[in-house]
Amino acid sequence: MRLGVITWMALLYGAIWGGLWMTLTGLLLMLVSGLIAVPTIGMAALVGVVTGGAVIFFPAFQHSWRRQILLIVGVVAGLLLVTAGSPFSTPLSQKPIYQFAALFIWAALTVLSLTLCLDGYQAGGAKRYRIEVLVIRLLKGLGLVLFSVFVALPFYVMVMTSLKSQQSLLGNPLDFSIDFGQGFASLFRSYIELFTQFHFGTFLMNSAIVSVITVLITLFFAIPGAYAVARLRFPGQAFLSRSILLIYMVPAIVLVIPLYTVFSQLGLRNSLIGLLVVYPATTIPVALYMLQGYFRGLPGELEEAGLMDGLSRLKVITKITLPLALPALASVSLYVFMIAWNEFLFAFMFLDDFSMFTLSRGVVSLNSSEVPRQHLMAGAVVATVPVLAVFLWFEKYLVSGLTAGSVKG
């Protein structure tokens, strides 16, 4: 047996992956099956150490999937052995299918992580370069797993809570197992009640109207403004474009008190019109900034050719510039839509009547002790799903458009 840095690292990695995957599969088992289980993290880490040793001393495991399956079976047997047949601190006879599935998932993930991490390494020492590569593999792997859990957990809890009843959640808050036998109406009861009793149809409609009109108004003003800043020469160009961007830095909370005061006296406060005045004013600056960045990147020769051929400026914009800038328009629209849809402060301050509520405002009204929490979470899901759907649909535009204005190269 050759000891050395790599060997020690392999054993350590075995402990880390074995323990981490046991924690996560144990949690998953609890959330999915409703079983009260305590994962045996220490034992799993121990078995992981042995697995790490196996992978580093017998590199043959790293490349043959048949041998890996053998290793997985061995790992499962090993954990069963050291935990005396109860890897989740509860007899295997309780929900055996779930427990065995979790056990095999744990073993498979542990073996997979270890073989990916240790790929190409053998027991013994190594140069600094090779050691750092190994460290980075672990960091990336851990980062991927932990980030995904960290990001997804609140969303998972949100969706699952909305499908459970208050009593069962209070009884066992880790039991997110869904009983599909209860039928559609019973499973989605909180959603149905939101739309039938809590006016969520109206809220959804209001949110959609406000967001779409905000996008249209924003584009209507931002496109000419951005074009002027990007293409035309005039005194005060830098001043005007910079001051519009600086305005984006003014905190909304500073604007709330005066706007509340003035809108109260003008009768605009408790109305969607009021929101439609405020939202575009807050989105136009950023839309203008994003668009002018994109317009600058378009080849000016095309427009000059258009001008030469006798098109007016407006025709040039509508016939040449805008078709070329479609990806940017899509990303700006999406971004503005997101801002308007998610906006909370002004909706919360301005709207009093149920008939005027946007979804953000509507969900807040569910946050009371009289409304069960699955309704609150169902409301949160209703508010989230449309904007996530739109986002996933246009994701690549958003990513390119958001970063186009600021990133060089």
Added chain:
Amino acid sequence: MTSAPSSLPEPKGPPTGVGALAMRERRLAYMMLLPTFFIVLSIVIIPLFANFWISFKSVELGDLRAARPMINEQLKPRPKADGQEVILRYRMRNSSKKEALRDITFSDEIPAGLTLVTDSNGQTGDGRCLVADQQINCDIGTLAGGERLDLKLPVVAGQAYLDNGVRPRDSKPLAVYETSNVLTSLDFTLANFEKIFSAQEFWNVLRVSFYYTIFGTVGALVLGLFAAQILHTAFRGRAVLRGLFLFPYVAPVIAVAFAWVLLLDAGPGGTFNAMLQQMGATSGPINFLGQTNVDVSIFGLTFQFPMALTTVIIFESWRYFPLSFLFILARMQSISSDMYEAAEMDGATPFQQFWYLSLPQLLGILSVLFLLRFIWTFNKFDDIFLLTGGAAGTRTLTVDVYEQAFAVSNLGAGAAVAVVVFVVLLTFSLIFFKFSPQDDG
């Protein structure tokens, strides 16, 4: 030597002044840009100044409704017989508690068949009202803030009144009056600023704001940098993960904040606490969002660990790391790979490559992101408001604006705190612009 004849024209330089084409271009540009400029001006700059204005005024939420007389009329008892004498009663109240109403007069129509008891001139008993042609005109004079007035006028009901269905309430009394609006008057006071600066709470709020802003910004940047490193190299499922990593930023704050509140709930039904206890990590539930301080002892020394503030900072980092992740990833993918190949040849290790190649390249975008996130985090209101409502030592300046203006309903004090927010922000911006590298942004 002969000098050049002076009659020759001076050589002409390039044309100066503005040509017709350039003028047209300018006019077009202003036409395209100025509407935007004025809209933003009217919704942002003017309210900003209005905020300054309000901060120097002693104004409460209730004062937003301008002072006006509320008049209620009543006929008592209800007349049953012809010739019965009853009382026509006008009760008046000044709706404002502070502002006086001056020179109030009101007129009202008396239904047919009711005859007010008057003297020969048409004046009622107390001399304040004049009756002519079933029309009553009363001169009330001044009502101080919150003052009430009760006018009782004896009246005789005739058969006509009993027969027709017109009742006194069918015609509304019309009042004419003068008052001054606290918002538009020229009385200024420094009381709001004195109040907020003298409160012990305020300095604490300021401190919490800075902690929240600095750690929230750094947290989001570090997480974003880490996430970008993970997703930089291509692998199967990268696109899916990139989408997933952006979820916290895209989802409505209201949804994710409440999801966190339920997740971290300390009562029965809190998922995260149940997990920790199940794992044996903690013995009892931890009140992540409701506890100001937790005693933590390390090596025998006991520290006060700000629990709720830390949770709120973690939420802030969780919600906004996607933005820095996105920008850093885009910047990393635009770095040419030649340099890394050259570094590989020279034997640079991965960490050396990150430290000496990637980080300097990312410094520009990192400083821009730091500036933006710093300002936006400082401005942030929704997150803390929804998570803790500003309780448990998490009250930042922005939450304080809301608390002062709308929870305590002292608009003036709220506006004063908002002025502080703006001044701090302006200071930041000036410092940042002075010291930040010129070529980035």
